[in-house]
Amino acid sequence: MATTPLSAETTRDVESFVSQWVRDEGVPGVSVAIVDKTDVLYTNGFGARNLETNAPATPETLYGIGSCTKSITTVAILQLAEDGQLTLDDSVDTYLPHLREVNADPITIHELLTHSSGMPSDGSLSALITRLTGRSEQDPNQPLSSDDDFRRHIEGSVDERLTDRDRFFYYNTGYYLLGEVIESVTEQSYAGYIRDRILEPLAMTRSLFSKTDFEAVENRMTPYNREDGTAVEGKLAFDERLYAAGGMISSVTEMANYLQMFLREGTFDNQEILSSESIDSMTKPYATREEYLDEREQGYGYGVAVEAFLDDTLVNHGGMMGTTTAWFGYLADTGIGVVTMCNTAPEKRPSDLGKALLAITQDEPPSAVVPTYMLEQKAEPLLGEYASYHDIRTATVSKNDGGLNISFDDPGWSADHYVYPKRLQSDDYQYSFITDTGKQVPVEFHVDDDGVSMLFQRWQLHKQ
Structure with missing residues (x-):
């Protein structure tokens, strides 16, 4: 059921824009949530979570959120730092052997959080997702079936590190390693720690990681590939080695709770998930990820991107796992956030849709402020x-x-x-x-x- 405390005019504009996006992008189904600090302002689903049965997408439909999970992993690391169980300046070598042979200074937890270690992508997670989503013709046949396979793959890549310049490399493997750090420090499985310390306090009780748990839920997405303009049923990637970098499954309803935790400076339902100081440190840019044509920079904090948008600061992250895409973002000063999730990988991603919906809530046409739509216009x-x-x-x-x-x-x-x-x-x-x-x-x-x-x-x- 939809929740709509937005004005009637804004609701019409939101629904018109999302419906058009679904048609234009050939998206089977998408779910949307809009929140502020105190309320869920809007939730709804559009299209089908399953085309064969025509089952509708709803706010409770479960999708893979991909790299949005990196911020969840970051929250866990910052909790452990608050508890005194590690520091962000710790060398990763303290906990794991994978990067001990890198040149120059040891790589720190801070550098993995900010993708600033100088390690370029080693392709491990991309190769594994390709394999697990059924794109066998693109599988590089790299052994990636065990923790030891991953260790050997990472250890073999250490000479790739660049140390003669500051360079942002989006390093998925870094978040896999952060998940391993969490397990090493807590002596608990990554998924178990996330469930106990983050998901349950945030009332995200349907969010999950495993294929078995996902397939036990009725209201779940069916994943689709785009082939010659047609949605063809595909597969969703499940593997424990994907969990910390991009493996969580959730709904816009539950991720709305997660957004409200940020908007409330680390608390939810009177429980402190993170201190306000940790929220501030997480959402501060440490590295420049990209630069727009108008010379605005997209910075990267701890597990989130940070950029100027709508005369405000937008904290956000997207996620893509081949057959599922998602995005969350909020305006820090205005105090409003959006979550979008869909069951394919369209050309205009949920990140474009989410920014457009933020613009609509602020009475701005997306074509005037969202780069994708500005270039299209x-x-x-x-x-x-x-x-x-x-x-x-x-x-x-x-x-x-x-x-x-x-x-x-x-x-x-x-x-x-x-x-x-x-x-x-x-x-x-x-x-x-x-x-x-x-x-x-x-x-x-x-x-x-x-x-x-x-x-x-x-x-x-x-x-x-």
């Missing part, structure tokens, strides 16, 4: 067929990720160019590309009441 009027004076040269402009493909198919002049935008703003139509001689060539579009024209090197072409 920028591209929309430019797509189509173009011709120069007397049709001597013609071109086709099509969308390609955040940029455009410009294809010329004229005798003696055939060429394909990928052009990328110079700025993020949706009304700025300046693009450029790099030639094989290393030159940066501007491509400029003009959009007005008379139509659309493109300036490309010596040519002016007009949209037909």
Whole structure:
């Protein structure tokens, strides 16, 4: 059943946007929750959790949340730090042998939390997810079936570490190792500790990790792959070695409780899960993950990304496990958060949807503030067929990720160019590309009441 204390107008805008997203992205089913510090403002499901039976997605439907689990693992590590059982400056070598042979200084727990150890991805979790979700044609046949396999794989990768620069590498294996640290310190299974110290106090009693527990639940997602524009039933990845980096299963209803814990500075139902000081340290950026075209940086704290958004600070994380995707995020000052989960991996991810819904709650059109939709709106009027004076040269402009493909198919002049935008703003139509001689060539579009024209090197072409 839906919960809707949002205004009628905002509710209509939210539901219209999500419904359109489901149609446009070919998503079988998605569930959404919107919360503030005190209330669940909105929950609902859209589409089917199972296409064959047409069973609906609901707020209680269980999905794989992928790398959103990293923040759960972080909470556990910070709890152990508060309890005096470890410190974030501890070398991982204190607890595990996997990285003892790395060059330069030993790698610390802090560096694993922030993906700042200098270790690039070793591909272990990607390879395992590929195998477990049935993509056998892409399986690199790496032995990854036991803890010893993982240890040998990680030990063999230590020479890959970069120490001559500060570089953010999203290192899934680091969170696998943090899960191992939790087990070493507590002498308890990772899943058992998370259940006892985090899930039960947050009333997240349906959240789980194992395949057996998942298949015992009726209201659960059926995973789907996207193949040639069609949803084809796939598999969900289950393995204990995936748990700490991306293996939790949950619902938007229960992850709403988790978000409220952050909005309440570490407490839920009068229980302190983390101190407010630990919440502050977790949500402070320590490394730069990426930079947007408008020069905003997406930082990374402990298990969460941190960035400027809607004149606020957005704390968030996404997750993808091949056939399931999820995202959570909240505006720190405004005090409102969103959780989105779906049962496939669409081109526009739940992270794009979630940011759009935050924008709608703040009366902002997503196309004005969410980069994915800003770039889409920028591209929309430019797509189509173009011709120069007397049709001597013609071109086709099509969308390609955040940029455009410009294809010329004229005798003696055939060429394909990928052009990328110079700025993020949706009304700025300046693009450029790099030639094989290393030159940066501007491509400029003009959009007005008379139509659309493109300036490309010596040519002016007009949209037909």
